[in-house]
Amino acid sequence: MKIHVEIDEELEKKEVLIRSNVWDEEVERLLSRLKEEERTYFAGMDGEKRHIFQPQDIIYLYTADKIVMAKTKEGTFQMKERLYELEEKLPPGRFVRLSKSVVANLDELKQFEASFHGSLCVYFRTGDKAYVSRKYVNRIKEKIHWKGKG
Template sequence: MKIKIDIDSKYDDCYVTIQAKEWTNEVDELVQLLKKKQPKRIVAVQEDRSILLKPEEIDFVFARDRKVFAAINGEFMELKMKLYEVEEMLKKCGFIRFSKSVVGNVNQIDRFELSFNGTLCVYFISGSKEYVSRKYVHDLKAQIMEGGESLDR
């Protein structure tokens, strides 16, 4: 794939042109990527304050006792959303399902350890850790491999 960028003051708006011999999966992925709008911030509540979080700084989001929390550097901040809403909002930012109650940020993963029962222990750059249930290990591997990385690092 070749990329050509033309920046000039003669243009009033931003246009993207894709030139290809035929419609392929790569073209389709590019179109979908261009259409996606990534959330800039997500609102968390801590005590009486509302805090704006950048999706890229969140390690994982989890549900416990009918509440949803974002984990950032070992701190937990409550979100006033359902877990499935957070998952839908953040999937464009590299978040995928780890288990029934956890959605994790693939971009913050540092390393993995396989557990004896088939689950995966994920360690984040911040030092936090979370588990991926057997049901979702395959999806995580696929997401990581798509990015060119390996689980054996």
């Protein structure tokens, strides 16, 4: 793919042109990415302290005892929103649902290991691990462009 950037001081608004010989999955992905409205920050609590962080700082979000937590590079914080509400505000190209209770940052995944009953065990760069429910295995394989058996 070629990428060109042209600066035109006479333009009032930014404009993007995608040129392709066919309308395909890559064009769809580019459009989706361009339309993405990325939330610039999130706020989580650690005791009485409120911490502000950006989506790229999130390693994963998880639910524990009906409380949503954000594991970040700076620590673990309690969130006010529900997991699905946070998931809707995350960049979809960078995050993936692993199970009913975990949403992960794809950039923080290190490796996968086959687990019991067709699920996967995911290892994060931090050493933490989570399990991908069978329901979500195909979705994560698509996101990471999984090739080969299983």
